[in-house]
Amino acid sequence: MSQHSDPVTMPYRQRATLRDVAAMAGVSIKTVSRVVNGENGVAPAKVAAVTRAIRQLDYRPNVSASALRRANRRTAVIGMVLEDLANPFSSALLRAVEDAANERQLLIVAGSVDEDQERERTLVRAFSERRVDGLIIAPVGEDQGYLRAEVEAGTSLVFVDRLPQGIRADCVLSDNEGGARTAVHHLADSGHRHIAYLGDLRIIPTAQQRFAGYQHACLERSLPWTPANHVHDLHTVDDATAATERLLRSGDPPTALFASQNLVTIGAIAALQRLGLEDTVALVGFDDFPMADLLKPRVSVIAQDPSRIGRVAAEQLFQRLDGDDSAPRRTVLATTTIPRGSGEIPPARR
């Protein structure tokens, strides 16, 4: 293949530059720049000539080039590091931030970390090498101290969903402990005393907080503390289904389940259905999900509001971008209890 016909080595067909526009309009590039940036103090006739040249040449300013030279260096891009762009919680966060970012003409680069610390760092570095103005991060891993370098370089930083470690920065998250407490209280109010805890990976701070809430509620209501009823490290639907089946088939099964996360709730439901116990064993899940209202029984949940978390985080980030350098703020959003049926099933005779 000749050098000429190979699109890889062939130079791209030129896009019009300030120079080209200037030449066509018969002015200097500085004048074109003024028009492009809407600065005033340009003679109307020149504005007209430039505008026409821009249209004729289909000129697109190169935002990266201008950011490189501009005093504030802003790229108008923010980076989001999320657990998994395909999961509803992450994507609701992303979408909420997108909507907020739109008003400011900010673009979003985003990536998934899948609970992998290494990946978190890789993504942040990639974003940093593109000089994003700000970062919104759902942290994984035990130490976010490496992000101090970014902050010192002028990158704004807001965490979501989970508290960061090793760095003080803004964070917006749900009241995980309070929500879990409420769930257990809710079940206890229906008379349950044997309430199982079905939890996500213990290394996840959110999971820890939810377990703490469970624990406190058990103490508060003097429920028996039965470690056999505490299952941790469930990270997939299938994990949760298997664990729930095992639990319910054991010699001393719980009369109610608290599922500390979306996928775990779904897995628990699958297990209950398989054993025909969905109308016998009570269930409250942490996190709402689309079909909760159409299942039988309808599923009671402790709902977070990921859209709100995203919106609040975005607003927080924008304040920082606007120069707010007050002390880091932690915003804890209350959860909402939504009783739909499954959480109000009374204890079965044993």
Added chain:
Amino acid sequence: MSQHSDPVTMPYRQRATLRDVAAMAGVSIKTVSRVVNGENGVAPAKVAAVTRAIRQLDYRPNVSASALRRANRRTAVIGMVLEDLANPFSSALLRAVEDAANERQLLIVAGSVDEDQERERTLVRAFSERRVDGLIIAPVGEDQGYLRAEVEAGTSLVFVDRLPQGIRADCVLSDNEGGARTAVHHLADSGHRHIAYLGDLRIIPTAQQRFAGYQHACLERSLPWTPANHVHDLHTVDDATAATERLLRSGDPPTALFASQNLVTIGAIAALQRLGLEDTVALVGFDDFPMADLLKPRVSVIAQDPSRIGRVAAEQLFQRLDGDDSAPRRTVLATTTIPRGSGEIPPARR
């Protein structure tokens, strides 16, 4: 507030540049550049000195600056224009493209269009002004001709989910017509002759194709053509619920429903449950969804594979980035019929 303490006007604390690294290592910036880019032909001692300086200064190359000067102008960023980053179909596409992009160290900027043509153009322009290397677009609106300028400027372009209009380019999508045909055949095979069509906005090409599939299947099986049973322009769950209720309460209700999209299926289920008809009226939905397997009855669907669409689109894009300039290719992926119960309910006596 003094000029100095105002973070907006205050210059950002300097990040280390090639110059700084060169000064510390006692070499020219060209030598640092060689080390950073892994070019060989640098004396080992200098490589060591440079490497040490890079570490000490926590140097991060400015990828945008290098792209500006580099011959191929590649930014290593691709843009995705999707319907709604928060909906499962879009987010599955995004995630699949992300996974493919990771292998090539490409970053993704993404945005939602919400069925708004204006927004599609705005997003594309914003991406273009950042000089993305490629675009993956789920097109809305009637004309994608404006994208020719991007292609001529060297931007690779692949459409997903919907065929573009006004431009010839690669496209990866499901066999919408075939899938819809199969759905109706499936219901007809159980003896249904009065099958309602519940469809999304008619302006959406995908919806048109699904209606065409429905139509062909009706002809093929000589089913009565009853316009009263064709409901279009359902775009939300609530729309679909209301329309389905109306239909089932009419004088001559259908014995089976074909819901041409996710949210419509969910709305139809809500209506069936409300009327107590979920075990009486058959239902097949286009698009699978997470809980389909846990509802009662379990929901039969025609499944697309958004992950596969995303992966194939990404691979197609990468081939173009690698210089493939063969004729535009259209990839149509087959759908899968998943019978779970709701689609196998026989016609009720009328």
Added chain:
DNA sequence: CTGAAAGCGCTTACAG
């Protein structure tokens, strides 16, 4: 109201 010169952080195209 306008523009020529310098420079953002980097790579290219050379020369040695």
Added chain:
DNA sequence: CTGAAAGCGCTTACAG
């Protein structure tokens, strides 16, 4: 093996 000069597309800091 190494580096000085020019330049990517733009804005800054001036001068007129």
